[in-house]
Amino acid sequence: MGLTYVPVARVGEVDAGKMKPIEMGGRQLLLAHLDGKYFAFARECPHEAADLQFGELSDNKVCCASHGYNFDLTTGECTMPKGGPQLTTLPVEVRGEEICIKLEW
Amino acid sequence: MSYDLLIKGGRIYDGSGLPSFIGDVAVNGGQIVEIGRVKESAKRTIDAGGLAVSPGFIDHHTHMDAHIFWDPYATSEPQHGVTSIVMGNCGLTLAPVKSTDAAHDALVKSFVRVEAIPRSVLEQGVPWGWHTFGDYLDRLEGKIGINVGGMLGHIAVRQYVMGEESVERAATAKEVEEMKGLVREALEGGAVGFSTNRNERHMREDGKPVASRLATDEEFFALCSVLTDLNSGVIETIFGRNKIEHFDYYNRLARETGRPILWQSLQHRWVEPNLWREQLEAVAPIFRDGFQAYGLSHTVPLVRHFTMKNAQVFDEFPTWKALMFLPEAARTEAFKDPETRKKLRADFADPRPTNFHRRWDILRVEKVVKPENEKYNGKSVEEMARMRAQDPLDAFLDLVLEENLSTVFWNCNNGGDPAAMGEILRSPYVLVGTSDAGAHVQFGADFGYGTTLLGLWVRERNLLSLEHAVHKLTFHVASIFGLEGRGLVRKGHAADIVVFDPATVRSHEPEWADDYPGGTKRLIQRSEGIHYTIVNGQPVYENGRLSGELPGQVLRGSAYRERHAAAA
Numbered sequence: 206m207g208l209t210y211v212p213v214a215r216v217g218e219v220d221a222g223k224m225k226p227i228e229m230g231g232r233q234l235l236l237a238h239l240d241g242k243y244f245a246f247a248r249e250c251p252h253e254a255a256d257l258q259f260g261e262l263s264d265n266k267v268c269c270a271s272h273g274y275n276f277d278l279t280t281g282e283c284t285m286p287k288g289g290p291q292l293t294t295l296p297v298e299v300r301g302e303e304i305c306i307k308l309e310w
Numbered sequence: 311m312s313y314d315l316l317i318k319g320g321r322i323y324d325g326s327g328l329p330s331f332i333g334d335v336a337v338n339g340g341q342i343v344e345i346g347r348v349k350e351s352a353k354r355t356i357d358a359g360g361l362a363v364s365p366g367f368i369d370h371h372t373h374m375d376a377h378i379f380w381d382p383y384a385t386s387e388p389q390h391g392v393t394s395i396v397m398g399n400c401g402l403t404l405a406p407v408k409s410t411d412a413a414h415d416a417l418v419k420s421f422v423r424v425e426a427i428p429r430s431v432l433e434q435g436v437p438w439g440w441h442t443f444g445d446y447l448d449r450l451e452g453k454i455g456i457n458v459g460g461m462l463g464h465i466a467v468r469q470y471v472m473g474e475e476s477v478e479r480a481a482t483a484k485e486v487e488e489m490k491g492l493v494r495e496a497l498e499g500g501a502v503g504f505s506t507n508r509n510e511r512h513m514r515e516d517g518k519p520v521a522s523r524l525a526t527d528e529e530f531f532a533l534c535s536v537l538t539d540l541n542s543g544v545i546e547t548i549f550g551r552n553k554i555e556h557f558d559y560y561n562r563l564a565r566e567t568g569r570p571i572l573w574q575s576l577q578h579r580w581v582e583p584n585l586w587r588e589q590l591e592a593v594a595p596i597f598r599d600g601f602q603a604y605g606l607s608h609t610v611p612l613v614r615h616f617t618m619k620n621a622q623v624f625d626e627f628p629t630w631k632a633l634m635f636l637p638e639a640a641r642t643e644a645f646k647d648p649e650t651r652k653k654l655r656a657d658f659a660d661p662r663p664t665n666f667h668r669r670w671d672i673l674r675v676e677k678v679v680k681p682e683n684e685k686y687n688g689k690s691v692e693e694m695a696r697m698r699a700q701d702p703l704d705a706f707l708d709l710v711l712e713e714n715l716s717t718v719f720w721n722c723n724n725g726g727d728p729a730a731m732g733e734i735l736r737s738p739y740v741l742v743g744t745s746d747a748g749a750h751v752q753f754g755a756d757f758g759y760g761t762t763l764l765g766l767w768v769r770e771r772n773l774l775s776l777e778h779a780v781h782k783l784t785f786h787v788a789s790i791f792g793l794e795g796r797g798l799v800r801k802g803h804a805a806d807i808v809v810f811d812p813a814t815v816r817s818h819e820p821e822w823a824d825d826y827p828g829g830t831k832r833l834i835q836r837s838e839g840i841h842y843t844i845v846n847g848q849p850v851y852e853n854g855r856l857s858g859e860l861p862g863q864v865l866r867g868s869a870y871r872e873r874h875a876a877a878a
Contacts, residue, residue: 231619
């Protein structure tokens with residue numbers, strides 16, 4: 206059992222409303238900055254594998270540019286269409302000047 | 311007498327499902343004119359000794375409506391023995407359409423989003439200029455390498471009559487009457503059916519629902535009544551309704567219209583391992599009473615290969631997910647920890663539904679790294695655990711640790727149970743093939759549903775006879791869609807023929823190609839074992855190459871044929 210914080214960016218590095226690609230454990234993720242909050246999620250849309258970096262961010266959600274699937278970035282739930290595939294999300298914490306992914310097992 | 315083409319000495323699987331036999335097939339003027347021991351010569355003779363000769367396969371579920379304009383072969387269809395395709399599925403067609411940019415754009419919006427065809431491709435590749443559905447089909451005459459039929463899409467019909475209000479409201483009685491006129495016009499112009507889409511996940515590029523989702527049952531049944539009046543065409547549906555409680559609707563539709571109903575879809579899925587059987591039991595009374603409601607099913611298992619360096623299949627479980635994002639060294643240490651293993655086990659015991667089946671008897675060891683572990687190759691994790699006298703989770707993680715996270719595992723969420731697949735594929739109530747060819751072009755390619763059926767399920771798994779499989783790919787489809795003179799190797803039938811090697815036929819993995827308008831990439835799929843694909847008597851694909859010939863015909867439905875016969 207353990208807990209670790211993996212720093213992935215520094216505060217101020219990702220502009221509000223923008224995303225930054227990051228890599229963790231050999232996987233491609235995106236770090237998004239929305240209204241002062243940060244979200245980390247899989248770069249690949251779980252619907253048909255489109256790149257979510259081209260998606261739109263708003264209201265704690267990302268909308269895939271390819272098919273318009275919407276995902277709640279706090280839970281990974283597909284909100285449009287409801288019941289769609291789950292997006293992989295990871296918890297983010299700002300620790301001092303560092304933005305970290307929190308991994309707990 | 312000299313024939314145009316003679317296919318000599320093959321084993322003929324004639325599409326009926328009857329036992330195969332060795333014989334020759336002679337072709338003249340695009341038609342089969344003789345079958346048996348043919349002594350006369352031909353301008354060209356194909357030696358089919360040791361090979362199978364069957365009707366060309368009919369891919370009934372495509373979205374090639376736009377693609378066919380820039381690629382007359384609908385690549386990769388002939389590579390998989392397909393000689394005829396049906397377009398216009400899921401409510402989506404490019405006709406009828408008014409001659410305005412806004413009207414064209416409204417249809418493009420649905421194709422872009424629902425079928426994932428890049429907008430730039432549609433803007434560059436579709437040579438608008440038709441008005442009615444018949445006009446659209448006319449534009450294809452003489453320009454196609456394989457045969458093409460089309461269903462009329464409900465989305466285009468609504469959009470034509472209601473404009474942008476079609477994505478906002480129900481239709482008035484007057485509008486429904488106008489739509490009925492369009493359905494009649496399309497069927498008399500050659501449509502082989504009518505398709506609709508009420509899938510809640512299907513929306514346009516602008517986030518609005520596709521137009522057919524706004525239709526009431528009254529509207530939909532009224533439009534379908536035109537097919538009943540004309541005694542013509544299938545009704546293809548995608549409602550996103552495949553649970554047992556939805557079958558009353560299909561029952562009602564089949565009985566009220568008297569037309570063949572197609573519903574989506576019937577699949578084996580490990581997370582709902584009995585749903586397919588319940589679905590078949592639900593449609594049985596419809597067929598028993600003399601009506602038709604065919605479930606569309608696929609032949610291609612949804613397989614994923616992974617190692618514990620890169621696995622995503624466990625992302626639905628919090629502890630597993632956290633570990634998979636750790637650096638490999640830390641992940642390795644965590645996998646060793648007994649307390650962590652308890653949490654991993656608890657994740658799997660959580661009763662909430664997940665896509666991953668959590669079954670160690672399904673997950674397989676595909677390729678080990680260490681020679682001493684080779685005995686596990688091909689075994690399920692459960693079998694491997696028994697060999698090691700361990701609990702499956704411990705055996706899985708210990709093997710992973712022994713091999714430095716590099717063991718390759720095989721997982722299949724859909725289509726992985728041969729017993730279920732056998733019953734599904736053999737059922738007369740199941741229409742095999744949901745290639746979706748022409749759609750989702752950058753996310754997958756399932757042109758090879760037929761070659762997968764023949765290679766995987768017939769040859770490797772022996773789930774159904776080759777005669778039966780060929781029947782499901784040919785005459786079964788032609789009969790349901792009313793494609794007269796197709797789908798059988800019979801005298802007087804069109805010489806749509808595929809010559810293939812049952813010992814090698816199979817589908818390859820999809821690969822990227824640069825053959826789209828504007829240099830956009832898309833996925834194609836090659837095959838093995840397809841020697842000749844012959845359309846109306848002319849080989850269009852032989853030994854790995856397309857011929858450049860364009861012998862394809864537009865396949866028009868019975869309402870068109872009868873109208874033109876009467877006029878003649």
